[in-house]
Every structure is written in structure tokens, then in C-alpha cells.
Amino acid sequence: MRWPFRVAMSTAAVMLFDQAVFAGQFLAGTFGALPTHRANATYSGIAVLVAAAAGVLVRWPGRGPLWPALACLGLFGLIALQIVVGFARMLTVHVPLGVSIIGLAAALAVWSWRPTENAERRPAENAERPAESAERPAENAERPAESAGQPVESAGRAA
Template sequence: MSSPPVAPAPRRPLILLRASATALAALAVLQTVLAGSYLNGHYESLALHEAAARAVLVAACCQLVAGALVRRPGRDRRGPRGPLWLSVLLVATVTLQTAVGYNRAIGVHVVLGVLLVGGILAGLVGAWRLPLPARTGAAAADPEGAGRLPRPGGPVEVAQ
């Protein structure tokens, strides 16, 4: 039995996935800065690190919702699986990372944090590598493309 073909990701859920992956990556980089600041002796950074950890979990959950929307946009079309499975893995890992941090297992927390940031950045690259479908409706009906930049690889006309 073969699986149904993978359809291209729908436009709006893919934009949501890109936005959540970008926010998650920015928060992950912020976490590394705050952790480094704490390890350098700025102990007030620990409270900010804890608050940012909550924001990372919220952003990972948003990415999970976006990954589900990319995978299952409609009844007959299914998008790629990768964003959904990576998002599930990220939510589970962020939850584990938070638990390890609260238990003060610093050695495990630091190593898991490095791996987590790598996974988040891989998810960011993956989200931006999925092709964004062309717009449909009124925006696609305008053949002149008034006020819009040409699509990459498309014809470019220069007015003289």
C-alpha cells in the first residue's frame, strides 16, 4: 500500500510556520545569551532565562499548531510531514529541558540546550526552504503586478 502524494504546503499555514520558527529561533538565541550571562556571574539573568524558557515553550507550541496546519490543510491534500514531526519533537524536548533546568542538573541542561538550539535552527532552515505557493484570488488576477516585485526566476522588464 502506498501513501498518498505529498502536496505543496498551503500558503497561510506555511507563513505561520515560518513566523513561529523565526520567533522560536530568536528566543533560542536569546536563551544562549542569558545562560552565558548567568554563567559569567550576572545572577539576575537567571530570572530572565526562566521567563524566556516559558516564551520558548509557547513559541514551540505555536510551531506545533502551524506544523499540523501545514501537514493537514484539507481532506484530500496533505502537506509535508517534516514540520509536524520536528515540532512534536521540539515541544517534547523543550518540556524536558525545562524540567532538567528546574532540577538543577546543569551538565545535562547545557548539553541538551546546545542540541535543542541546533534542532530549532534546523527547523528554521527547513521552514524557510519549503516553497511558498503563489497567491490566489484577487492578487493573482492582476497580470500587471502593480506595485509588486517580480517572482524569482520570472521575466524582468525595464521601463525606458
């Protein structure tokens, strides 16, 4: 159940990266980028909340970790703080906090795309696993010396 989280977190990470682009456009003299920066901040926060909800699906029913959902909630708190300091024009806090938010969002997006140990297996592969382990002890029981790493003497050779 990682696909909803992958899509939501990747979307949020791109939107948060766009925040730096819009801020840079504003600083370069494109004053129309400031309302876009402000609106995208709201939409980015919503995207992170959607990712948090998708993070719950990673845990239930996906049997994955809970920390991605909690990390998204923490990221949302940082975004809320970022909006407050942005409206207060506290750029000495706003800029480094924005860099941190983008880095955390990117790290979550990268994590979401990493392969998992068992979650990516197809159900047919999972069904074959127990049968394989059941067959191996039977094979090893027929050749106990060979399974222990010792050579087996041939019955046709004289000692």
C-alpha cells in the same frame, strides 16, 4: 500555508538562541539574567507549540508534509525535559541538551524558509500549466519527424 509556520518557527528559534545568551549573562555574573532565562524557557516552549499548530496548517490545508508539526512536538518534549534538568541543576545534561535544542530549532526554521516545488506558484501560473502541456502534443503532431529529433526534408527540395 507555510507563512504561519515560518513566522512561528523563526520566532521560537530566536527565543531559544536567547536562552544561551541569558545563561551566559548569568555565568558572567549578571544574576538577574537567571529569572529571565527561566521565564524565556516557558515562552519558548509556548512558541514551539504555536509552531506545531502552524505545522498542522502546512499539512492541512497546505498539502505539505506532516513531519514539521511532529518535529515541533518532539522539540517541545525536549524543552520540557530541559526545564526539568535545569531546575534539578544537572548542568552536565542541561547544557548539551540546550545546544541540541537550539540546533534543531534553527534547522526547522531554515527548512521553513526553503522554497517549495509547487506551493510557491501563483494560481495563475498553475492554471497555465495544463494548457501548455495540451498545446505541445498538437505542435508535435504536425511535425512528427522533427519532434523525434530527425531532420525534416523540405518539400521544395528534390531528392
